[in-house]
Amino acid sequence: MSSLIARDRAVVWHPYTQAGFGAEPLAVVGAQGSALMLEDGRSILDGISSWWCCLHGHGHPALIKAAHEQFQKLDHVLFAGVTHEPAVRLAERLCEVVPHGFQRAFYTDNGSAAIEVAIKLAVQAWRHRGEKRVRVVALEGGYHGDTFGAMAAGARGVFSAPFENMLFSVERLSIEGSEADIERCEALCTSGDVACFVFEPLIQGAGGMRCIDPGVIDEYCRRFKAAGIVCIADEVMTGFGRTGELFASSELRVAPDLICLSKGLTSGTLPLAVTLCRDDLYREFISADHSKTFFHGHTYTANPIACAVALASLDLTISDECHASRKRIGEAHARFVDILWECHGVRDARSLGTILAFDVVTSDSGGYTNSFAQNVRDYFIDQGVLLRPLGNVVYFMPPYSFTDDELTQAYTAIEELCVGLN
Ligand SMILES: Cc1ncc(COP(=O)(O)O)c(C=O)c1O
Incomplete structure (x- = not known):
């Protein structure tokens, strides 16, 4: 065990990692382009874009x-009562490029918080309309983050x-x-207590990379919107080109x-x-009455350096x-899917855009926590690719920096795994 890993074991608690069990963490000392450099001298390809966020490869100049x-x-x-150029410019640019015409940006610092804000905005807007609506509608199998509302x-x-009794239904x-x-959707529209509908457009990520017909979401949203119910598109994973289009929501009518x-971002x-x-939703909060303020904010909301990088990243993305x-x-990916069949x-x-996924038939039915996922992760690391299956769903979501050779290395490792399953 390297000294870094030994020191880690003594003081660090990792996300989504069973305490006292599981493989040793990978000790990463650097990253460049599509590759992560490990302390032991190995270099492995980042096949999941470091939890789906690293679009342009690591260390982009x-x-x-x-x-x-x-x-x-x-x-x-701080961003309460203060503004700065990168935040304003980024809001302007996002409103230009995101489909369906948006006019206003509320900043936070992680995907779960963006969802919390969306749900809170919807619930509070209904209060301003004089109705105490608190019911939330979502899609089966969705994932929106790890804070309580999300x-x-x-x-x-x-x-x-463990938190079941604390979660709103x-x-x-x-x-x-x-x-x-x-x-049911129609009944919910007339129930008089639904505040919002939240969904991942086109594909559910952590729920197992499950593709969704945008027409289905349209059917739901058309009805909800007619009833004034706030429709929330969670593009935390799909945004910025992942699904092919710049935003998955462009596929929605x-x-x-x-x-x-x-x-x-x-x-x-x-x-x-x-x-x-x-602006129509924003206008519902314009009031001399303090109780209509949206009281939500995080210390690092709209951090100027993050906003400046987001602007540079957006230029690269488009x-x-x-x-x-x-x-x-x-x-x-589409050609490789034919091989996998x-x-x-x-x-x-x-496959959808730069996302490739498949289910593996396994007798281990432990879902997300099954040992198959851990074994497969270890196998891929030996092959020089970081992939992290979701239960029995193996997916590959490379940064857009992946070269043809790097794709071939990953496909070869996947194919060898799959041939071994025959
Ligand atoms: C669709 C979706 N929404 C929300 C989140 C939560 O984002 P974060 O991990 O930044 O809180 C995730 C994270 O994977 C996600 O995939």
């Missing part, structure tokens, strides 16, 4: 430059079990949009009322999130070069 320049001008300042909106399971609609779902963004460099809304990389990776132990091989 344009992002370093933006952070460095901003650091010299203004490092941090956790309540997400699917219940081993993650949330949530109505669920399926991602299939059956006739029964539509009937019915405009959501709020969009939550984080992860790719700063390309995995600094924590930042934003909840975008329209560039022709990045568009071409996403297209190249998406097409390579030939493997007996593989089910439902699928």
Whole structure:
């Protein structure tokens, strides 16, 4: 055991890691482009974009430059009663590029907080309308984060079990949009107590990379919106080109009322999130009455360095070069999916933009915590690729910096695993 890992074991508690068990953490000493450099001298490919956020590869010079320049001008300042150029510029730019016409940005610093803000805005807006609506509707199998409100909106399971009695109850609609779902949706619209509907557009991430027909979400949103129920698109994972389009919501015909963004916003460099809304919702909060203030804020809200990096990252994301990389990776994924369909132990091989996923038939039914996931992670690390299955769902979500050779290395490792399942 390296000295770093030994020291880690003595003082650090890791997320999503069983205390006292599990593999040793990877000791990462550096990262460049698509690769993570380990303390033991190995270099492994970051096949999950460091939890889905690192879009342009590690150590991108344009992002370093933006952070460095901003650091010299203004490092941090509180955001209540204060403003600064990077936050204003980023809000302007996001309102320009995000589909469906948004006009206002509320900053936070992680995806869960962006969801909390969205739910709180919806509930408070209903209060301003004179109704104490608190019911939330969400999709079955969704994931929206680990804080209490976000956790309540997400699917219940081993993650949330200890807190079950503390979570507000949530109505669920399926991602299939059956006739029964539509009937329930209509009943919820007339129930008079639903404040908002929250969903991941096009694909559910932590729920197992499950693709969703945008038409189903449209069917729900059309009804909810007609009833004034606030529709919240959680684009924390899908934003900034992941699904092919710049934003998954462009595939929706019915405009959501709020969009939550984080992860790719700063390309995995600094924590930042934003909840975008329209002026009609913002106007519901304009009042001389203090009780109508939206009392929510985090210390690092709209950190200037994070905003400056987000602006630089956005420029990279909308560039022709990045568009071409996403297209190249998406097409390579689609070709590889055809190969995966030939493997007996593989089910439902699928790809969406730069996301590739498949289910593995395994007798281990432990869900997210099954030993299959840990064994497969170890196998991939030996093959020089960091992949971290969600239970029996293996997925590959590379940064857009992945070269053809790097893609081939990852596909070869995946194919060898899958052939071994036959
Ligand atoms: C769709 C979605 N929403 C929200 C979150 C929560 O984001 P964070 O981990 O930054 O709190 C995640 C994180 O994986 C996510 O995938």
